[in-house]
Amino acid sequence: MSSIRIKAKERNGSVDVKTLMKHNMETGLRKKKDGSKIPEHWITDVTAESGGKVVFAAAFNTSISKDPYLAFKFAGKKGDSLTISWRDNLGKTDSAETIVK
Amino acid sequence: MDRRSILKITGTLSAAAAATLAFPRVVFAAYNQKAFKNPKVEDSLNELFGGNASTPSGDIKLKAPDIAENGAVVPIEISTSMKVDKIAFMVKENPNPLAIVADIPAGTQAMVKTRVRMGKTTQVTAVVSSDGKLYTASKEVKVTIGGCGG
Numbered sequence: 202m203s204s205i206r207i208k209a210k211e212r213n214g215s216v217d218v219k220t221l222m223k224h225n226m227e228t229g230l231r232k233k234k235d236g237s238k239i240p241e242h243w244i245t246d247v248t249a250e251s252g253g254k255v256v257f258a259a260a261f262n263t264s265i266s267k268d269p270y271l272a273f274k275f276a277g278k279k280g281d282s283l284t285i286s287w288r289d290n291l292g293k294t295d296s297a298e299t300i301v302k
Numbered sequence: 303m304d305r306r307s308i309l310k311i312t313g314t315l316s317a318a319a320a321a322t323l324a325f326p327r328v329v330f331a332a333y334n335q336k337a338f339k340n341p342k343v344e345d346s347l348n349e350l351f352g353g354n355a356s357t358p359s360g361d362i363k364l365k366a367p368d369i370a371e372n373g374a375v376v377p378i379e380i381s382t383s384m385k386v387d388k389i390a391f392m393v394k395e396n397p398n399p400l401a402i403v404a405d406i407p408a409g410t411q412a413m414v415k416t417r418v419r420m421g422k423t424t425q426v427t428a429v430v431s432s433d434g435k436l437y438t439a440s441k442e443v444k445v446t447i448g449g450c451g452g
Contacts, residue, residue: 215411228419230397245333258405262338264396264419266375272415273404 205297209283216277216301218249218257220285221270228263243290244269250284251277251301277301338400343392346400347429347436350390356429356436359384364428364439373420373445380428380439381413388431389414395424420445 204223209216222244229241241263249257256275277283279301286296337349347354365379380389386406392399396419404414412430420426420443427440 255405255407256410257407259414260333260338260403262398262401264393264398264401266417266419270377270415270417272379272413274411274413276409276411 203297204295205285205287207283207285207297207299209299209301211277211279211301214276214278215274216251216281216283217272217274218283218285219270219272221268222247222287222295223268224287224289226261226263226265226267226269230263241290244287245290247271247285247287249273249275250286251275251281256283334403337403339398340400341398343394343399343427346392346398347390350400350403351388351429351431351436353436356438359437359439362428362430362437362439364426364441366426366441366443368442369444369446370420371446373422373447375417376420376443376445377415377417378426379413379415380430381411382430382437384412384430384432384437386412386430386432390429390431391416391418392427392429393418393420393424394427396421 206221208219224244225242227239227242231239233239243263244261247259248255257273281301282298283301284296284298286294288294334349337346340346344354361384362382370376380391389404389406391401393401401418402416406412423444425440425442427438429436429438
C-alpha cells in the first residue's frame with residue numbers, strides 16, 4: 202500500500218487537497234538507550250502534479266512532524282487526476298494518484 | 303572505420319541511453335541543504351531568497367495555537383491574499399529554524415497547512431516572497447513539552 206493518503210475535493214473551481222504521508226521523520230537529534238544518535242531520515246521534497254503540471258511543491262526540514270500532514274488548494278475541477286510524490290534524504294520515493302471529487 | 307572507433311561510438315550511445323532511463327519520472331527541485339541546515343534565521347533567508355530584508359505585513363494570516371501542549375505536533379496554517387511564489391515557515395529557536403518552503407505556481411492559492419515540531423516556547427514566523435520582496439507575519443507560541451528529540 203502506498204504510504205500516502207490523499208483527499209481532494211473541488212469547491213467553486215478550487216480543489217482542496219489534504220494529504221497524509223507515513224514517514225518516521227527522524228530528526229537525527231534523538232538518542233537510543235546506549236546514547237548513540239538515531240540517524241536522520243526525513244522527507245525532503247513533496248511534489249503535487251495535476252494534468253502534467255506541478256501545482257504545488259514543498260521542501261521539508263526535519264522539523265516537520267512525524268507522518269507529515271499537508272494541505273493546499275489549487276485551481277482545478279472534478280475528475281482531474283492528482284499525483285503526489287515524496288522523496289527522502291536516503292533517496293527513497295513514493296507516489297500516489299487520486300481523482301478529484 | 304576500424305574496430306576501435308566503432309566501439310567508441312557504441313559506448314557513447316549506450317551511455318546516453320542509460321542517462322535517459324535513469325532520469326526520474328518526477329522532477330524534484332534541487333534540495334537547498336544550506337538553507338535548511340542552518341541555525342540562523344537570517345542566513346537561511348539569504349540562502350533561500352538571496353536577501354533577508356523583510357517587512358511585516360498584516361495581509362498574511364498565520365494560524366498557530368497560543369499554547370502548544372505537545373511540541374512534536376504543532377498545527378500551523380499560512381494564507382495570504384497577496385500574489386506569492388514562495389511561502390516559508392520558521393521556528394526561531396529550533397536547531398534549524400526553517401521548517402518548510404512551499405512553491406506556489408500560478409493558479410494555486412497562497413495557502414499551506416501542516417504540522418511542525420517545536421523545541422521550546424519561541425516565536426514562529428511565516429515568510430512569503432511576492433514580487434521579489436519578502437513579507438512576514440510572526441506569532442509567539444508557548445510549548446509545554448518540547449518535540450525535538452531529547
